[in-house]
Amino acid sequence: MTTVVTNSLQVAKWESAFSNGYVQAGSYIVTNAVFRQSEFISADADRFRVRVTDERRADAESVEVVLWTEHPGDSAYDAASRVMTLPRVSPGVFASTNLLLVSDWDDAHFDTTVYGVAPDSTNRLFLSQLLSSVCGSYVDGWGQTNVFSAPVGVDVKSVGVDVAIMRTNGVACIDTLSALAQVTSAKERFAQANITVEMGSLVFFDAPPGVDVDNWHVVSTNNQFQLSPDARSVVHEALASVTNGTSNRCLIFVPGIRDTPAAEVAGHTTASYWYIDPLDAPYTDHCLISASQIAPFVSAHELCHALGIYAHVSDKCNLMFSTASPFMDVSASKRLYVEQIPTLRSGGHVQ
Ligand SMILES: [Zn+2]
Incomplete structure (x- = not known):
């Protein structure tokens, strides 16, 4: 017989997988990280195991279970079923090695044979999303098939996101699929925080007359804590075009962004912790995303600012690293720290 005894399966943050530096493995350079000597799956706070108790198999050395994940309405996040051998821990009791839930394809297919840590990782990492189920089946010593499942996510909250191009x-300035890919990657990153990203409307808006799209800048020339008139115009036009709820955050795709006249950036959030002029209040906590400097996690990073994360970090594996990177692999700038998550979850834009 099998019983699910957990209600806290979470997407992992891989906090114990990296330290600063870089490593080269064969011809493949992991630009951001050195893996610790430890087995990172077993060191992760969000690891889980599958345990089977079967008194009919008191003498068996191991049993086999089939494990998979299912995501309602989106099979892109399903992990195909795999057979796992559970060694015996005491008579009739069997337990798997440590396993981990991940939320994107690159993590799920991470092959540690290249790195020599976390043996058999491809079998132990399960692609999932919030509201997925981890499922298993076990044919017990009586010949009965036991099917079990547990939901992914703890105290799941949501943030609404509109896209304005x-x-x-x-x-x-950007094709629709590339813009939607930004929403998808934000959704995958925010799974670490138990926050779903709910897609609202996708709209197009015309560049406001009077705004020189090649030369406008976000920050007021007179006051660094104030938006420029051009920035207010751009955000206003975008927000006037979207059709969803007022609490939604808007990803505003523009041809290019300068925060100040000289500094071109990949993204910039009109964060309310920074733009404190009351006249800016209607425009704050939305994300300007540069179509010309698009990179995988720019929107996810900017949404973190929109939800109240102020600080950048020096760790290149963290989503709040200051520089947009083209990488999506396991060492890319896409992890959250445990201590970053309460800020994300507690802001007024998250329900
Ligand atoms: Zn930033």
């Missing part, structure tokens, strides 16, 4: 002379 600037058009100049009728031409959108």
Whole structure:
């Protein structure tokens, strides 16, 4: 017989997987990280195990279970079923090695044979999303098939996100699929915080007349804690175009972004902790995303600012590393720390 005794399966943050530095493995350079000598799956706070008790198999050395994940409505996050051998821990009791839930394809297919840590990782990492189920089946010593499942996510909250794409002379600055991919990657990253990213509307808006799209800048020339008139115009036009709830955050795709006239950036959030002028209040906590400097986790990073994370970190594996990177692999800038999560979850934009 098998029983689910946990209600706290969470997407892992891989906090014990990295330290600063870099490592080269074969021809493949992991730019951001050195893996610790320890077995990172077993060191992760969000690891889980599957345990089977079967008194009919008191003498068996091991049993086999089949494990998989299912995501309602989106099979892209399903992990195909795999057979796992559970060695005996005491007579009739069998337990798996430590396992981990991950939320994107690159993590799920991480092959540690290249790195020599966390043996058999491809079998022990399970692709999932919030509201997925971890499922298993076990044929017991009586010949009965036992099926079990446990939900992914603890105290799950949500944030709504609209997408507004600037058009100049009728031409959108980014294709729709690339913009939606930003929402998907934010959703995958926020799974670590038990926050679902709910897609609202996707709209196009015209560059406001009077805003020179090649030369405008976000920060007021007179006051660094104030938006420029151009920035207010851009955000206003975007927000006037979206059709969803007022609590939604808006990802505003524009051809390029300068925060100050000289500094081109990949993304910039009109964060309310920074833009404190009351006149800016209608425009705050939305994310400007540069179509010309698009990178996998820019929108996820900017949404963190919109939800109240102020500080950048020096750890290149963290989502709040200051520089956008083109990498999506396991060492990319895409992890959250445990201590970053309460800020994300406690802001007024998260329900
Ligand atoms: Zn930032």
